Amino acid sequence: MILDLFGLIGAYAAGSCRDVSTSIHAMALAGAVLVYVVIHVVFFTLDHKDKKDTVQEHQLLEKRRKRLLLFAILAATITYQAGLTPPGGFLLQDDKLGRHHAGDPVLLDNYPRRYNAFFYCNSISFMLSIALIILLVNPNLYRPAIQSNALSVCTAVGLFCLMGAYVAGSTQHLKTSIYIFALVVVVLLVVVLLLLVFLLKGLNKNGNNSAPKEQDEEGKKEDGNNSATKEQDEEEGRKGEGKKVGEKTRDEESQKHARRKYLMLLGILVASVAYQAGLEPPGGAWQSSSNGYEEGNPVMHDNRRPRYLAFFYSNSTSFMASIVIIIMLLPQWLPKKEEGEWEKWSLRVMNRTIVLDLIALLVAYATGSNRGWKTSVYVIALIVAVLCYFAIHMTLSKCSDRRHKAAKGTQSA
Template sequence: WVWQDTKDGHLVGDLILHDTHYHRYLTFYYCNATAFAASVVVCLLLLILDSESKPWAAALRVLMVLDLLGLMGAYAAGSCRDAFTTIYSSVIMSAVLAYIAIAFFVYVFSKKQGEDSEKHKREDQHEVLMLLATFVVTITYVAGLNPPGGFWSNSQDGHRVSNPVLQEHNSSRYQAFFVCNTTAFVSSLLIIILLLDKKLILSLPANKLSGPFVRFLALYVFIIIALFGLVGAYAAGSCRELDTTTYVVCLIGVVLGYIFLQVAITKAIPENATGWLKNIKELFVESSRGNEALGKDEASEAMERAKTNEASKRTNKAPVKANAKESRNSQANEALEKARNLVILLATLVASITYQAGLDPPGGLWPDDQDGHKGGDPILLTTHPTRYKVFFYSNSAAFVASLIVITMVQSSSLLKRHTLEAAMLLDLFGLIGAYAAGSAEM
């Protein structure tokens, strides 16, 4: 945010934060510049260096850690405006720094681990998780520095320039947004750290709770925390009225309940179905045995030889059929994995744009408290309330559907069901409705 006029010793276009909080501005600037430079160097090293070079691999890890530390410092300096936000950011980021320090020493002094036999199987999955974490870091970083409602651009009526409008009008909602957004931001950073190297997770002595298991569990715990943080930040930052808040909360509850029900059914039905099939099979076997006993005396030797020859042919063909079936299953699994990656990419993109659109709706925000409106409220809500509600409901449906799709693709059983197709259709139709309501002039 910049000054809109030239007076009181500042020039139009100058940064407001530079004049109001000089030391905080310097901290933000240097941390943000460090993170940017480290990211550029990492990209260049990945393009020109050999992946097998161990010294450069260590340098890449150091640069990535420096990048993440710069991001955390810039986020804390640029988003904290009062004691509550400063304390919360300091506590949660100090915990992350402590974890990074401990994990770094463990990585340096630990012995070389053996080759992971399942490394290639999990490589694609880790790429998807890295993509998801990167998008969450991006949108939460931007939202933390530019909270919903904007900032005060003047000091009229006792306002303080560059302070969030939402913080003054509804401090509890602003605190809820800040906590959820910061939690999602930090959780995504931890996901990236865990994916950088498998040694960055402490191994436990128990046999069943080995390092890979703890790492796997930690990854999905952080993913769940990040997604719930996004949902909470969206609800706190985009809802201006009671009906919109109720809509978002109910939508999230209904859809999550449906997903859990689908998972429970998927886990429960196969076991019962297996028991039913076994009982039916036993009945058929008993019936066939009875018929065979009745007709055994009348069966001829020729028929017995024919059956023996036919069984021998089937036995010879069985390996060929098994190999063909295995090949078809492998191709189906490969196609399913490709579809999974494309679906999660699409869902992540939709979640990113709908999250930003919900916090910064079309038409902009009122900059002051005049003519019956409040500063920070959407202009579209005042000028075209029906159109704004259509946009909000459609955008919220698309956002929640995207998060649900991201959750669903983690289960291969749900991928094969029509539930995912229904969620994707809801996602796309919600996106279309939000675009039509938010961009149409008439």
């Protein structure tokens, strides 16, 4: 498996660029990632003694490993394809001045800086994904790497590089790139604001709950002699209730893990689809500069500009929302005492974000899959019909469940 991954790195370095120096730089990125992870893990484990993980900690570690491995596999897939087939296509003929040859990327010929930004951001994301897979396959390596959050840092850097590659490769115009950067900043600011709101709510709750706790402590001191027998009875009752509470918490944890896994899967799949569609828009790109058209620009951008803009910004919104969902699922930001409340709140936010994500993806598909507004209306009508079917099916299933429960209640009575 490791030999397979190293072969993939060599194929990417040889096929994604046309000169030896760039290939060496691409290969060096993989080594730099592995060196960083080793240094991060070594510094983290210097002051930590070897401790045996409990069953619960081992299960949580395995769950995080699966999520990281899922992201790494899909990220490596899309970045590998994007590196070998860069946006804008390739030159069909040699340059008359001998500067460029057939097979060189069009974006490199028109905007070398933009192409370099796309290439290195995409390459960093690819090498990070391959390094994650190599580390996650070996249990002796991924345990300290996950516990030290080294792999979470690598994943976050890979996501930001994926954003940079999308911004640089999805358009050849600086103004549009600025708009996409503004969209990224807005999305990140929304996440930060939501996190601050959550922290402020937690502080207010702690402040309101401190007063009644002090009153209860004073009352307990006054009734200390009379409460000895009550405490014994309460302890016996707590033992019986502890088992029920433990079972409930296990069920809740399994449900939360399932929701996080589905959200991660949806976020990665939508991000991969939107990334490829943004770099290779529908209709292709102009292969030569003629009749007022610039080489490498999307054909749809010049022929049907409003439709292309609707597709482009809907696709970009879907991509950025997916990246935000993945970022929110990766780290452990809060301490264990506040982790439960954070998970409930963050899952609600991510559920709403994934709805926005999918709606934007549907709009991008409706505008980019055809060239006539009439056909787009038909596609939207199909989407509405499917949603109506699901709504009717859900209401009927709920009504049938209520009838079954009512029938069981009458029979038991």
